[in-house]
Amino acid sequence: MAGTITWNLLRTLAGFRAGKGRVVSLYLNLDPSLAPTQPSVATRVNSLLDEAGKQEKQLERELPHDERLSLRADFARIERWFADEFDRDGAHGVAVFSDGPDGLWTTQKVPQPVEDGVRVNDEIYLAPLTGLVGSGDGALVAYVGRERAEVYRLESWRLVEIADETEDAPSQHDQGGWSQARFERHIDTIVARHLKRVADSLDRCVRELRGVKVVLIGPEEVRPEFEEMLAKDVKEAVLGWTTAEAHAGPPELLEAALPLLRDAEAAKERELLDRWREAAGRGTRATSGWETTLEAASDGGVDVLLIQERANRPAYRCPTDGRVQATAGDCPLDGTPMQEQSDGADLAVHRTLAFGGKVKVIRHHQDLDPVEGIGALLRFPASVVKANG
Numbered sequence: 555m556a557g558t559i560t561w562n563l564l565r566t567l568a569g570f571r572a573g574k575g576r577v578v579s580l581y582l583n584l585d586p587s588l589a590p591t592q593p594s595v596a597t598r599v600n601s602l603l604d605e606a607g608k609q610e611k612q613l614e615r616e617l618p619h620d621e622r623l624s625l626r627a628d629f630a631r632i633e634r635w636f637a638d639e640f641d642r643d644g645a646h647g648v649a650v651f652s653d654g655p656d657g658l659w660t661t662q663k664v665p666q667p668v669e670d671g672v673r674v675n676d677e678i679y680l681a682p683l684t685g686l687v688g689s690g691d692g693a694l695v696a697y698v699g700r701e702r703a704e705v706y707r708l709e710s711w712r713l714v715e716i717a718d719e720t721e722d723a724p725s726q727h728d729q730g731g732w733s734q735a736r737f738e739r740h741i742d743t744i745v746a747r748h749l750k751r752v753a754d755s756l757d758r759c760v761r762e763l764r765g766v767k768v769v770l771i772g773p774e775e776v777r778p779e780f781e782e783m784l785a786k787d788v789k790e791a792v793l794g795w796t797t798a799e800a801h802a803g804p805p806e807l808l809e810a811a812l813p814l815l816r817d818a819e820a821a822k823e824r825e826l827l828d829r830w831r832e833a834a835g836r837g838t839r840a841t842s843g844w845e846t847t848l849e850a851a852s853d854g855g856v857d858v859l860l861i862q863e864r865a866n867r868p869a870y871r872c873p874t875d876g877r878v879q880a881t882a883g884d885c886p887l888d889g890t891p892m893q894e895q896s897d898g899a900d901l902a903v904h905r906t907l908a909f910g911g912k913v914k915v916i917r918h919h920q921d922l923d924p925v926e927g928i929g930a931l932l933r934f935p936a937s938v939v940k941a942n943g
Contacts, residue, residue, distance in 0.1 A: 558710050559664060559686040561912060567651070567660070567683075568907040571876075572676040575624045575655035576617070578606055579679035580632060580672045582648050599636045602672045603629050609674040621655070625674065628652040635661065644712070651678050665711035673897070680907070681900040685863065685915035692763065693818075694791075695811045696756055698772035698780055699800065700745050703752040705759055706804060708815075713804035716759060719752045749776065753783035760788050767818055769811040770795045771802075793818050820918035827921045830860055830931055839932040842925040844869065844880040844898060850930055851905035852877045858931040859906040859913045861899055862920075865927025869898030878905055902928065 570577070580602055582595070589595045610617070610625050617625070632650050640648070645663035652659055658678075664686055673679040693708045694716075702720045706713035760766055768791045772780075777795055784792070794817075798810040833840035841847040841856075848869060850856050870892035871878045872885035877892075878901040884891055895901055903913055911933075916922055922929055 559662070559683050561687055561907075564680055564683060564687065565907050565910070567678045567680055568904050570656075570658060570678055572653050572656050572658075575621055575628075575653045576613070576674050576676060577651060577653045577656075577658060577678050578625065578628045578632065578672065578674055580606070580650045580652075581668045581670060581679075581682050582650075583667045583670050584642055584646050584648060585667050595636060595640070595642075598670065599633060602670060603633060606672045606674055609672070613674065624655045628654050631659070646711070649683065673900075675895075677900075677904060679897065679900055681866075681897065681903050684861075684903055684913040685917070687913075692766055693793075693811075693815060694756070694759055694763070694766055694768045695807055696752070696768065696770055697798070697802075697807060698749070698752055698770055698776055700773075700776060701748070702800065703748065703755075705756060706807065707759075707763070708808070711808070713808050715804075717755045719748070719755050721748055745776075746779065749780050750783050753780065753785070753788070757785045757788050760785075760791050766791060767815075768792045769814050771798050771807055771810055773797070773800075816918075823914070823916055823918050826858065826860060826914055826931070827916070827919055830929055831921065833931060834929065838935045841930045841932065844926055844928055847928050847930045848878045848880050848898070848902055848905070850932060851902050851909075851911075852879070854909035855932045855934060856906045856909070856911040856930045857933045859902055859911060860916055860922060860929045860931070861902065861913065862922045862927035863915055863917045865922070866897060866899040867926070868894055868896055869901050871895050871901055876905070876908070878902070899928075906930075 582598060582602065583589070584595075589598060606629055610622060614622070631654070632652055635650065643663070646666050647664040647668035649662045649664060649668065650660070664683070666686055668682045671679075671682065694705055695708060695713055696705045697703065703718070704715055704720065705717035707716050756768070760768065768788065770792060772795070781789070793814045796810045796814060798807055802810070830840050834842050841850050844867060847856070847859070851859065869878055869880055870882055872888070872890050873893055874890050875885065875887055877885055877887060879892060880898070882892060882894065906913055
């Protein structure tokens with residue numbers, strides 16, 4: 555099963571720095587249309603490892619012979635793991651991080667597709683994982699019908715059942731000697747009690763999981779009555795209703811809920827971007843573009859890094875203290891010549907995580923296009939960040 559990506563996990567990974575070797579970071583997209591079988595997975599893994607070999611060749615001048623041998627051992631270990639131990643078990647992507655000389659070996663199956671890629675560096679390549687943190691996880695999806703009722707929680711893009719209030723209502727053959735009208739009133743009473751139990755169960759879940767959002771799924775005829783029974787907090791948490799087949803399982807229910815969950819993600823992006831635009835307009839707690847954002851990230855001032863999906867450019871990092879900047883030159887702290895890195899986005903992510911900040915990958919809006927796809931909300935005014943630096 556795919557694991558949950560959390561900020562604590564990313565901060566732990568961001569804290570790793572190779573001392574004796576180099577880190578191989580490999581990402582593989584497990585979309586069934588791209589990798590339907592184990593042989594197809596092996597073919598694509600070999601292609602990525604060939605690319606890693608080319609990167610090792612480019613490092614030839616700066617790597618001692620024993621480090622190059624260690625890298626090749628890491629390549630072989632990754633290949634063996636995919637051949638002998640890997641079990642996709644519903645995962646949509648996988649990340650592998652290996653640095654034998656420094657004792658690093660971590661595999662992470664992820665719940666959403668990731669773009670194929672490989673990096674050989676002295677830090678773990680983390681940028682592809684940042685967009686997976688909190689993307690829908692924790693939301694409640696409830697099926698509400700006249701008989702069936704279940705509440706699920708979204709965990710690693712799977713629905714996990716946390717409550718089942720399903721019960722059998724009387725059927726036509728149970729009518730016996732009752733009149734039709736009296737029998738129908740009896741059924742309506744039973745259904746009403748059933749819906750009230752479901753509403754109470756959902757209320758308990760919402761109160762226990764503070765701040766959670768809810769998607770309701772069910773037939774049109776139960777909605778008005780059920781909505782009247784919902785507590786105020788639950789009504790405020792509901793993203794909306796949608797429909798699914800009466801016997802739909804968790805995968806089908808999740809598919810039905812996804813449009814509402816994505817709309818909620820887009821709304822959260824809009825809220826962050828509006829805050830950023832307002833702060834940037836005042837020239838206070840925000841940065842725009844690579845130069846000021848990388849500077850603020852290096853100074854520990856970034857609260858939330860905002861980065862457009864796939865935004866990237868080369869940037870420069872100090873090999874001694876990790877400081878990053880957009881242009882070549884010497885480190886302003888110790889005078890060490892800055893080294894060029896191809897993934898400026900990953901440098902920004904590392905510096906942000908190192909100081910306890912968060913990263914929001916922007917997928918649904920283009921507000922960051924005019925500033926090269928990157929900006930940040932700051933913990934304190936930009937002038938203070940600069941002074942502290």
